[in-house]
Amino acid sequence: xxxxxxxxxxxxxxxxxxxxxxxxxxxxxxxxxxxxxxxxxxxxxxxxxxxxxxxxxxxxxxxxxxxxxxxxxxxxxxxxxxxxxxxxxxxxxxxxxxxxxxxxxxxxxxxxxxxxxxxxxxxxxxxxxxxxxxxxxxxxxxxxxxxxxxxxxxxxxxxxxxx
Numbered sequence: 001x002x003x004x005x006x007x008x009x010x011x012x013x014x015x016x017x018x019x020x021x022x023x024x025x026x027x028x029x030x031x032x033x034x035x036x037x038x039x040x041x042x043x044x045x046x047x048x049x050x051x052x053x054x055x056x057x058x059x060x061x062x063x064x065x066x067x068x069x070x071x072x073x074x075x076x077x078x079x080x081x082x083x084x085x086x087x088x089x090x091x092x093x094x095x096x097x098x099x100x101x102x103x104x105x106x107x108x109x110x111x112x113x114x115x116x117x118x119x120x121x122x123x124x125x126x127x128x129x130x131x132x133x134x135x136x137x138x139x140x141x142x143x144x145x146x147x148x149x150x151x152x153x154x155x156x157x158x159x160x161x162x163x
Contacts, residue, residue, distance in 0.1 A: 023108060023156040025144070026100050028137050031155055038094035042078065049077045075124075083116040099158040105144075111153055122147035 050073060057063045065073075085092040090101045090110050102119075104111055111119065126133020126147040133146035140146075144154050 023103075025142050026098075026155045026157045028143050030098050030157065031100065031137075031145070032134070034094045034098040034100055037097060038092060041093055042081070045081055046074065046077065050074060079117065079120050082120050083113070086111060086116045086119075087113060095155075099160065100155050101158050102153055102155055105148070105152050105154045108156075111151075115151055115153065119147055119151035119153050122150050 050070075054065070054070070057065070082092060085095075086102050087110070089096070090103060095101065102111060103109060104115070123133070123145075126136075126145060136146035136149070137143050140149060142154065148154050
């Protein structure tokens, strides 16, 4: 059986492009562990940007925003967190810990702003529909989640520190 070339370095296969090593796709286990850690970090992000303002609004002004506004607020706050980190470093804090990086599936470069927002928006149904987008990685040829496949992104493993 012939090994499939990694799409992250497809551009490097062209004769004019300099040779570079193949990037390794991140394992499902490593990505899931990163997601659990990310969940813990997001508790702090939401406490600061969601809970505190709502406590102040309730205590100081006796104001309670409607439920749909609260969900919109969470969606936007988390979106800004993820997109800012993906655009700036290609990694969130949890991804840095687990040596993961989000890249364009075709070129291996950082994602543009629109693609970051697309990936973020696609991740919500991927998670909320009983994790069907995560289960997709069990049948995907590159072990990528459904939202990565649809957004044209992939998560790769960065090399470890030299010993």
